[in-house]
Amino acid sequence: MACDYCMKSLETAEEMCRRLSNDPDIELPLHMFPQPIDIVVCDGCQEVYCSVECRDLAAKLYHHLLCRANGLIDIDGLNQLDQTWREMHYPPETATINIIVRLIAMYKQADDKEEFSQILNEFCRNTTNEACPSISHQLLGDQFADKLVVLREQVVQLIGDEGLHGWLNMEGFKHLFALFGQNQQGVGSSSISQWHNSLSEQEQNDPAVVRIYTKLDKEAGEFLNCEGAALYKLQSKCNHSCKPNAEIRFDHGTHRLTLKAIEDIEADEEICISYLNECQLESGRHTRQKILMENYLFFCDCPWCEAQSLDPDITSEEEDSSEESDMSDSSSIEMYRRIDNI
Numbered sequence: 001m002a003c004d005y006c007m008k009s010l011e012t013a014e015e016m017c018r019r020l021s022n023d024p025d026i027e028l029p030l031h032m033f034p035q036p037i038d039i040v041v042c043d044g045c046q047e048v049y050c051s052v053e054c055r056d057l058a059a060k061l062y063h064h065l066l067c068r069a070n071g072l073i074d075i076d077g078l079n080q081l082d083q084t085w086r087e088m089h090y091p092p093e094t095a096t097i098n099i100i101v102r103l104i105a106m107y108k109q110a111d112d113k114e115e116f117s118q119i120l121n122e123f124c125r126n127t128t129n130e131a132c133p134s135i136s137h138q139l140l141g142d143q144f145a146d147k148l149v150v151l152r153e154q155v156v157q158l159i160g161d162e163g164l165h166g167w168l169n170m171e172g173f174k175h176l177f178a179l180f181g182q183n184q185q186g187v188g189s190s191s192i193s194q195w196h197n198s199l200s201e202q203e204q205n206d207p208a209v210v211r212i213y214t215k216l217d218k219e220a221g222e223f224l225n226c227e228g229a230a231l232y233k234l235q236s237k238c239n240h241s242c243k244p245n246a247e248i249r250f251d252h253g254t255h256r257l258t259l260k261a262i263e264d265i266e267a268d269e270e271i272c273i274s275y276l277n278e279c280q281l282e283s284g285r286h287t288r289q290k291i292l293m294e295n296y297l298f299f300c301d302c303p304w305c306e307a308q309s310l311d312p313d314i315t316s317e318e319e320d321s322s323e324e325s326d327m328s329d330s331s332s333i334e335m336y337r338r339i340d341n342i
Helices: 013-021 052-066 075-087 097-109 113-121 142-159 170-183 191-198 207-223 285-296 303-307 316-329 332-341
Strands: 185-187 228-230 246-249 258-261
Touching: 013 191, 013 207, 052 097, 075 097, 075 142, 097 113, 097 142, 097 170, 142 170, 170 285, 191 207, 285 303
Parallel strands: none
Antiparallel strands: 185 228, 246 258
16 A cells, blocks of 8 residues: 555555465564554545645646546546456566556646646657667567457547647557566555665565565565656656666665765766666576567667677576576486575
8 A cells, every 4th residue: 555646655564465475464574663653544545645645746737637526537447447457467577557557647637738748758768779670679579469459449538649740540559568577666665665675784684584585585486675656857868777786775775766876986887787687687688688678669778798709698587497408317326416506
């Protein structure tokens, strides 16, 4: 549970841990006594916020149109759209259709709609690789073609397409999906993330902490630390490197993003972040290239990839399969050797 505007977690780390693990008796080690969390609700629909300020900002930017009590949007249509999305089985790391609906609501409530459109147009939104048009974003693959048509029709029926600068014709809708697929940033503001980041490195490696995080990771995966996703105009301009010199942080427990240097950066040196998570970065070059091409439509030529350019062109999964095959074909003596070396 999080503030609908700033994504500040509205439950303590222990409460969140118990909910995600479905274990009401779990206790977080090294957990300091939590500060009370204030919750403010929308008078009309009971949407939750962390403060009156966040509630008022949400109403000004998008919530006036989306609030169920104002009667400006078909609630049954909104629920049906959400259900349609869930049935389409998109990759789990992608934005939900509700984010696109909110973006359209922000446009409709914007005082300067032209300025809002210009900001939106600054984000990368390619649907295919420019050098190889046959390579399209994973959200726009052939398996989703018919589903995109249904989604677009439901969005238009729900919220209309008047004055939307072509974003809701079929081609524009594809670009809107690609925009989110290539630019959205997970917002790491969950209370569990804040608790874990407050621990020292030694405390983070405490067996009790590791056991709890491992248990939670099985339930929520890499999205355990995220309360949602957002678009950041400046951060989206940072290029990727498999050996980045900066990282994204959420030190304030809200959607406020910090770009932090992780090594010395010289004057005029480009600031690069990683578009991949920690596990993906540890994969082989070919696996990294595959993920980047599917999600961001580019071939990485960073210094690390160049240094590994002579590595075999197989993915990490194929490497694992190859190793398993080698083990199954080897003698029992060789198998024992492998186990001894682990």
